[in-house]
Amino acid sequence: MDLNVAIGGPQGGGIDTSSNMINRAFAEAGYNVFGVREYHSNIKGRHSYNHLRVKEDRPRSLKYPVDIIVALDADTIFEHLEDVGPGTKIIYDRSFESSDLAQARMIMRDTARRIKETLDAAKFPNTVKGAVDYMKSRGGIPMPIPFNDVVASANAEGPAARYFNTLGSAVTLSIAGLDQKFTVEAIKQVFSNKEKVVAENVRVVEAAYRYANENGLAGKPLKTLQKKQRFLITGNDGSAIGKLMGGLRLQTYYPITPASDESTILEEHEEYSFVEAEKNRLKRGGVVVVQTEDEISAVTMAQGAALTGARTSTATSGPGFSLMAEGIGFAGMDEVPLVVTLYQRGGPSTGLPTRNGQSDLLFALNTGHGEFPRIVISSGDVEECIYDAMKALNYAQRYQLPVLHLIDKNLANSTDMVPDIDLKRVQVPQTLKTVPSQDFHRYSLKTETGISEMGILGKDIFWMTGDEHDELGHVTEDTEMRDSQMRKRFKKLETALQEIPANDQAVLYGPDKADITFVTWGSQKGPILDVMEDLKQEGISANLLYLKMFMPFPSEFVKKVLEKAKLVIDVESNMLAQAAMVIKLNTGISIEKSILKYNGRHMTEDEILKAAKDIYSGKSKNEIEVLQNGA
Incomplete structure (x- = not known):
């Protein structure tokens, strides 16, 4: 099984809850899930969506076109016009069909203009019905459902719209062939400790499954796999868990997207009952989480605590990191063991507050005036976030300097199923x-x-x-x-x-010699590993030079790998190919080909594969292939 799903709706409209239901239902049936949350920077109303992938083995990336689109509002149909392919099932409320693009006020003007141009060029009306017909012309399968009627048949209390996310999720799971009992169990988990809410939503699930069965939408029964213990967590969760396991005693922060989630998770650390030994120590020593008045206070307060011998950290994103520059310089001059978790997002200035980016690498390497040592590391998947957070605290205390831990927004908001959390994998030395x-x-x-x-x-x-x-x-x-x-x-x-250890500096995945050598860092790791398997199926060998540490830089290893490479392709989510610049600075080797993305959306397996094949075959003569997937 390999299922890609996009669930879209208005910001604040229950998209995360819907995604959580689907993730947990498949997990209950023994499947693995992976997803990325894409959300708008306004508080409520504009389009947001979750992109999910379900497989028997552990997914590492996402793909377009998706297999199922769940539209919880009319805007979602317009926004995901191009995300369908042959066989894509389009689930939406039948009442949306008369909605006109001109009245879709929550769609950004530039986006609306592009949608209009697409529909006009294909001679389809600028309505949801026209958009659905356009999707149908591309092989999509419309599945209009009377949302209000189905919810009404469930006799659920309150407005029908309250249950649209549950209905959309349940229909999706029914189409996938998942047994209803797993969906019901997911509802109980999502709304735990709320008996009445669980009961209402279970009735909606039953109604959704009943409608799907009666109208020929239900899929062939999906086999049930052996259920294993796994942790369904995000990159933010992973970093917070790692810090707790690493002996953190003080975390400071000023609210900023996408870093704040880590600190709020730390404030709820007692929920992590599996960290029993650390939990007992916490009862004696405690973890203090302080929301300061600004990022300047956050970085200096963390240093004050570090000077008492406590393990401390702060977390921020680009604009906040800019304010921390002088404080980080102080830590460099006075050899203060400070950890800064830098969650990267699109910049400059406010930029793309809730969108992905990897444009702060050079900034991290050079922040603060003058010259001083710092360790700069990066994580590439949720599991790495856990152990890298632990290591960052170790490095700071061992080498008495600032440690900057880079996590891109895509990874921070990725949901993954970590099979195990090994409390002994990273040793925490005594103070x-x-x-x-x-x-x-x-x-x-x-x-x-x-x-x-x-x-x-x-x-x-x-x-x-x-x-x-x-x-x-x-x-x-x-x-x-x-x-x-x-x-x-x-x-x-x-x-x-x-x-x-060398494996914490850089890793070569795949054969020593290959037709294509990819170079990357951060959240592109998973998609590229999947692309390598795709290329292998087509008779093209590939390997991946995956960078984890940028200061100090593993120059000798990187140089050794690149000097014997045939075709090197750098893959990054920024415009300047910043990691390639760091490689040239430290090794003198120039990387001539790059696959870059800087529109703020996550990279997908399919778009990297196409770009790599175009470069390899000579179809593309460009030095840079720019990727553009994502709503």
């Missing part, structure tokens, strides 16, 4: 202990690693300023001391490069 001294050399130069003994506020006596300093922390502008302290600080990067 560094110092011997109290009146003459504490906090920035001692007597070190081969660049790492001095960590000073603890309230116990050790030393000086801290934002200025250059001597070994005790006193301000100095002496030329020799300046050179020595600079060399000492940057020596840490050499130490880190030697100590951090």
Whole structure:
């Protein structure tokens, strides 16, 4: 089984709940699900959707055209006009058909103009009925359903529209052939502790299945797989869980999309009962989560706590990270173990607040004026978010410097089924202990690693300023001391490069030699691994150089891989191919071909595959292939 579903509707219209029902129902039947949440930046009303994929094995990417579109409003039909193919089932309320594009006020003007041009060129009316007929001409199968009548047959209390998301989900699951009992179980999970709500929605599920059966919509019964314990979590969840497992004691933040979810999850940490050992420690030590007045306060407050020996972090997105630059520079100068989780979104300025982007890589590598060491790492899937969050806390404390953990919005809002969370996979060392001294050399130069003994506020006596300093922390502008302290600080990067396992720096997936060598980082990892399998079916070998650490940079390994590659294609969600720029800076190797996407939507398996094949075959002579999928 390989099922791709798009569920769309107005922002705030229950799309996430609908998606959650489908995910949990398939999970109950033993299947694996993967999805990405695409939502508008307004509070309520504009188009948002979830793109899901269901398979027996674990999905890593999404595909177009989808197999099923669930439209919870008329706008969804217009917005996903091009996302259908032969056999795509289009579920929508029959009453939408008379809706006119001109009255669709929640569709952005530019989007409405493009939709109108498409329908006009194909000579279809600018109505939902016209849009559905256009989809039908592309092989789509319209399935108009009288939403109000079906809900009314369920005798559910309240307005019918309240249950449209449940109805759409249930019809989808019935079409897929999933046994009704799994859908009912999903309803109980989604609305747990709300008996009346569960009862009302179960009746709607029953009515939906009944309608699908009576009208020939129900699919062939889907086999039930063995159910295994798995964790249905997002990238935000993963990072929060990893921080808890890594011994976090203080998280600061100022609300910003898509970073805030991590901090609100941490505020609910007692829900994670599977982290029993850490939970018991939390009862003694506790995790403090503070919403500060701004990002400047967030980054400096986290540092204050770090100087007491506590493991601390802050989380933000591009605009907030901009405000943190000076504070991060202070951490660099004074060797403060600080973790900043940077959730990337489309920029600059406010940019695309709720859309994907990977355009902050160079900013992370160069944030803060002057030169100072920092470790910059990136995660590529939900599971990595967990363990990378733990490692980031370890790195910060071990090397006494800022650690910037990059997670793109696509990954933050991806839902995945993690088969297991191994509490012992990343060891958390004991907090560094110092011997109290009146003459504490906090920035001692007597070190081969660049790492001095960590000073603890309230116990050790030393000086801290934002200025250059001597070994005790006193301000100095002496030329020799300046050179020595600079060399000492940057020596840490050499130490880190030697100590951090190679697989946490960069990984080569696939054969050593291949027809195509992909280079990527972040959430493109999964789609490219799937593309490699697709290419193999067509007799084209491919491998993937997957980058996880950008400072310090694994130059020798990257150079070794690229020097023997036949055709190298860089794949990134930014306009400048920033990782390729970092590679050239560190190895001198230029990557001539790129597949890039910067419209704010997630990359899909099908569009990467097409672009890669066009480059490989010579059909495309462009140095850059720009991807454009997504509503």
